[in-house]
Each structure stands twice: as structure tokens, then as C-alpha cells.
Amino acid sequence: MSLDQTSYDLCVIGGGINGAGVARDAAGRGLSVLLVEAKDLASGTSSASSKLIHGGLRYLEYFEFKMVRNALKERRVLQTIVPHLIRPQEFILPHMPGMRPYWMLDLGLFLYENLDSFSKTSGQVPRLPKSKGVKFNRHIAGMPLKTKLKKGFSYYDCWVDDARLVVSNAMDAAAHGATILTRTTCENIKSAEDGTWQLTLRDGYSHEAQIIQADAIINAAGPWVRDVLDHSGLGGADVPVVRRVKGSHIVVPRQYDGEHAYTLQQDDKRVVFAIPYEGKYTLIGTTEIELDEDTDPYTVKISREETEYLCDAFNASFANQITPADVVWSYSGVRPLFDDGSKNATEATRDYLIHRQLSEQGAPLLSIFGGKLTTYREVAEDAVNRLDQMQGRTPKPWTALKKLSGGNFKADDIDDFIAREAMAYPWMDRALLERYARSYGSKMIDIVGSAMDYEELGEHYGDGIYRCELEYLVAHEWVREVDDFLLRRSKLGLHISEKTLAKITRALPEIVIMVIG
Ligand code: FAD
Numbered sequence: 001m002s003l004d005q006t007s008y009d010l011c012v013i014g015g016g017i018n019g020a021g022v023a024r025d026a027a028g029r030g031l032s033v034l035l036v037e038a039k040d041l042a043s044g045t046s047s048a049s050s051k052l053i054h055g056g057l058r059y060l061e062y063f064e065f066k067m068v069r070n071a072l073k074e075r076r077v078l079q080t081i082v083p084h085l086i087r088p089q090e091f092i093l094p095h096m097p098g099m100r101p102y103w104m105l106d107l108g109l110f111l112y113e114n115l116d117s118f119s120k121t122s123g124q125v126p127r128l129p130k131s132k133g134v135k136f137n138r139h140i141a142g143m144p145l146k147t148k149l150k151k152g153f154s155y156y157d158c159w160v161d162d163a164r165l166v167v168s169n170a171m172d173a174a175a176h177g178a179t180i181l182t183r184t185t186c187e188n189i190k191s192a193e194d195g196t197w198q199l200t201l202r203d204g205y206s207h208e209a210q211i212i213q214a215d216a217i218i219n220a221a222g223p224w225v226r227d228v229l230d231h232s233g234l235g236g237a238d239v240p241v242v243r244r245v246k247g248s249h250i251v252v253p254r255q256y257d258g259e260h261a262y263t264l265q266q267d268d269k270r271v272v273f274a275i276p277y278e279g280k281y282t283l284i285g286t287t288e289i290e291l292d293e294d295t296d297p298y299t300v301k302i303s304r305e306e307t308e309y310l311c312d313a314f315n316a317s318f319a320n321q322i323t324p325a326d327v328v329w330s331y332s333g334v335r336p337l338f339d340d341g342s343k344n345a346t347e348a349t350r351d352y353l354i355h356r357q358l359s360e361q362g363a364p365l366l367s368i369f370g371g372k373l374t375t376y377r378e379v380a381e382d383a384v385n386r387l388d389q390m391q392g393r394t395p396k397p398w399t400a401l402k403k404l405s406g407g408n409f410k411a412d413d414i415d416d417f418i419a420r421e422a423m424a425y426p427w428m429d430r431a432l433l434e435r436y437a438r439s440y441g442s443k444m445i446d447i448v449g450s451a452m453d454y455e456e457l458g459e460h461y462g463d464g465i466y467r468c469e470l471e472y473l474v475a476h477e478w479v480r481e482v483d484d485f486l487l488r489r490s491k492l493g494l495h496i497s498e499k500t501l502a503k504i505t506r507a508l509p510e511i512v513i514m515v516i517g
Helices: 017-028 057-062 065-081 102-118 162-175 222-230 304-315 376-390 414-424 430-448 467-476 482-489 498-516
Strands: 007-013 033-036 086-094 132-135 151-160 179-181 184-191 197-203 209-219 242-253 261-265 271-277 281-285 329-338 352-358 364-370 460-462
Touching: 007 017, 017 033, 017 162, 017 209, 017 376, 033 162, 033 184, 057 065, 057 102, 065 086, 065 102, 065 151, 065 376, 102 151, 162 179, 162 482, 184 222, 209 222, 209 376, 222 242, 222 329, 222 364, 242 304, 271 304, 281 304, 352 376, 364 376, 414 430, 430 467, 460 498, 467 482, 467 498, 482 498
Parallel strands: 007 033, 007 209, 033 179, 086 261, 209 364
Antiparallel strands: 086 151, 132 151, 184 197, 197 209, 242 281, 242 329, 261 271, 271 281, 329 364, 352 364
């Protein structure tokens, strides 16, 4: 941990999407901000989502119209400000005999699209294509399905690289002056004598503790939001309970042609998505399992029952059947929902709540409960607006109008952007160029610079991974360990050989020492 200063306007706890979003927003309003993340950025729930930027069609069944409309508005904002990480995604929703009637699905989609058209937006991104009915005997999407499924709908939402969205926010926060400290745990919070908050931070590598002061704290520790308060004796009876709901996904070899995803209705009224993933794979998720109090969310893994549930969920609609033996990778995360008293996790609201506490002398501590990846920007804006009001400033929201790190090109322009980069780097093969462009957007120049050939990208470790990328990731994206790169900044872990992995594992520690000392 290396801090030049020990006093900040705001300390943000947690480097998931909410913490990174808050840090960006607050730093852009001129506050001095420190963000502390116990592990790596997006190492909690924010890299374990279904990766959808969506209103949440199914929440209409629970009459969550306001939440769905807000999420649809945010979908358009995010399409505008982070165009390299978000893309429109077509979904096929088959009508399942004996489940929700056809007219109900039709009505749901009608409502969904109308809520979107009522949402005010700042960006100029074109609207997504309209939903339509499809007959499976005349549509490519019908080919892999069981013959009992005759018809359904096509509708659009968006897909996002969740972990990179977090990093893009953290980078923008840093560009506005925020200090981002990963592998740093907030161990204790107490009221300081001078009226501020005093936080004890512990470095995950050296295990050294450091004390800092902050005029305000925003606790965005996701599933650990209560733990942060409880460990400091701040989890009083008025603090909401966080309902921790595990969700798992499986990754199997690609199961069908085409770039569309499927929304598969299940007997238990839930829906399971099957989504094209990383070119060669299909992503299937998710489950909803209430976590018991003693389980640490960092340790969650998919269970045999969840794997079987997801295979069955897929098999109920597809002619080709999968088994747990087909699973090449899985991941699990914990939804930090706030407890609205719903009977089961499926019905529990995905809306958020910001809880407010004050130090003995009135310094604010705001804790974020619940929310979705999709609505993180709005949550962050709301939290920083409240902070401004509590500290006597006029809130000046700004994040809906400014591009995120890497997003500096027109919202519907990713193909043109790639074509321009291809002209700038004519020697680079298309696969590598597209990977850089879609992952790093306009920041790609910071990796490739003025290189004229592969040699200038530095050592090649194999599978299209060059030293310049690792150096960039360490210097600008807080990569410290191999999984930071292979599982979160990218999903290259799914693609590379053992040999490449061994070379990266050897090279990274040396690069970390060279770049950050
Ligand atoms: P997290 O991402 O968990 O971040 C909290 C961070 O705090 C962690 O990185 C943790 O290490 C850190 N931390 C904890 N304690 C401390 C401490 N003491 N000091 C410092 N740091 C600490 N939403 C959507 O919009 N679309 C989807 O498709 C979607 N799918 C989902 C699927 C699943 C299976 C799950 C589980 C969730 C899904 N969500 C989705 C919801 C969304 O992922 C979450 O709402 C969001 O990621 C929560 O972000 P967060 O920042 O609050 O928490």
C-alpha cells in the first residue's frame, strides 16, 4: 500500500461495479477519493453476473415498472458511454406449452418496449430492433430446439463485459484523480476526534496496516456490505439485512449456430439464459440459492445440483442434450439483495437502497444495498448526490454524458472503429485487432502505440499475448496476478495453452516489479 496522503474527502469501500461507479462520479465532481478493494477489481459479484444490460423482462411479473423503466434508460446511457464493451443482443423467447400463455409473453414484450420508449435518454444511440413473433420452422433459432416448440419471440437487450465495465469506471475515476488501491481491506471504521471517519486499511501483500481519515465513506462492499459495518460495531438494528443469493453459470462447448441467445422458461417460473460466449462456447445460467450466514461469499462454487439444474434447464428446450461432463468452466457469485421480505429469491426486488449513518460528529457513511449491474451508474449518482446534499454542496451529476475510459468513439460505431484501427495497424491480424478493440476501445493506442510490426509488441508468450499488453495492464488496469488478467480483464484463460499460461505466470511478477516497483 503506498499512499501519498492520509486524508480524503471520500473513501469508497469495494471495487465492484458500484464502488468503481461511485469513485468515478465523486472524483469527477472534484472530491479527493480513495477506493479500497480487498482483492482485485471485480473479484466479487461484478465478474460473476449473466453480463446483461437489461431492464429485466421477468420483473414486469412483479409489477416493478419503475425499476424496469430506469434500467432500460440506463441501458441506453451505457450503450452511449461505453460502446466497446456493450453490444445489442438478440434473445429468442420460446413459448413453452403449459407455461406462460403466448398472449402474456406478447403483452410483456409490448410493455417492455413501451417502458423503453418512455425513458428519457441523453445519448443518441439508435433504438434496439423491435420484438417480433417467430415461427421456429422458418427461423434459424428454431433449428436446435425440440420439435414440440413451435413458436416464440425475438427481442433485444444488451450484453456487457461486466469485469471490464468495472475497470473502465476505475480508470476513469483515476483519470479524475482518484486513488485506487487493490488488495487493500478496510478492517475497521470509527469516528475520529476531528469529526471525520478513521479507517484502518490492511495491505493484502505486506499485511501492514495504515490509518487514514475521510470526511465521508461510501460502503459498496456488495455481499459484504453488512460485514464491513458489523466488524466495526456499526451494524445496528436500523441497518438493513442483506439477502445473499448465490447464482451460478456453466460454460459448455458452443451448442448452436448464430449469435442469438435464448430465454428459457422453467417449470419453477424462473428463466435461464443460454448465451453465445467467447466464440467457442455457450454460457448457461443462472441459479438462485439462498446462502447461509456462515458461508463467505468469496468461497462460493457451483454445486452438483446447480450444474444438473442448468443442464436440465437447457435440455428441456434443446434437441441436443448436455450433461455435467460437458461443462468446461463454471463460475458463481452472490447477489447482494436487500431483504424486502419476499418469500423466495426469485421474487426479491433487484432495486437498491442507500442506508445512511453519521459519525459522532456528523460525517456521512452511506451503504449501498442491492441493485444490478445495469443500474450501477444511477446508484452511484444517487449516492454521490446524497453526499453532496449532506455536506452542503449542490449536486452536479455528470456521468451520463461523458464517455467511460476506452469509449471515445460514436455509440453505434464499433465496426467503423475497428475498420479505422485496421487501417492504422494493417500488419495486425484481424483476431488480435478485434480483441484489442473490443476490450480496450480507444485505449488500444496505449497498448500498441506506434508499433509497426509484431516485434515491436514485445515478447510473444503464445496465443496472441504480447508483453506490451501485460505492461499496459499492470501500469493502467491494476493487474497484479495471473487471474486478474486471464479471468477478469479478459477471458483468455478459456482459450490459451498450458505453455502460454506457464510463460505468462513466469513473466508477470517481473513485469509488476518493473512497472510499479
Ligand atoms: P461486488 O461486485 O461484489 O463488489 C464488492 C467488492 O467489495 C468486492 O470486490 C469485494 O472484494 C470488496 N470488499 C468486500 N469487503 C471489503 C472490505 N472490507 N474492504 C475492501 N473491499 C471489500 N445484474 C445485471 O444488471 N445484469 C445481469 O445479467 C446480472 N446477472 C447476475 C447474475 C448473477 C449470478 C449474480 C450473482 C448477479 C447478477 N447481477 C446482474 C447483479 C450484479 O452482478 C450485482 O448487482 C453487482 O455486480 C453488485 O456489485 P457490487 O459492486 O455491489 O458488489
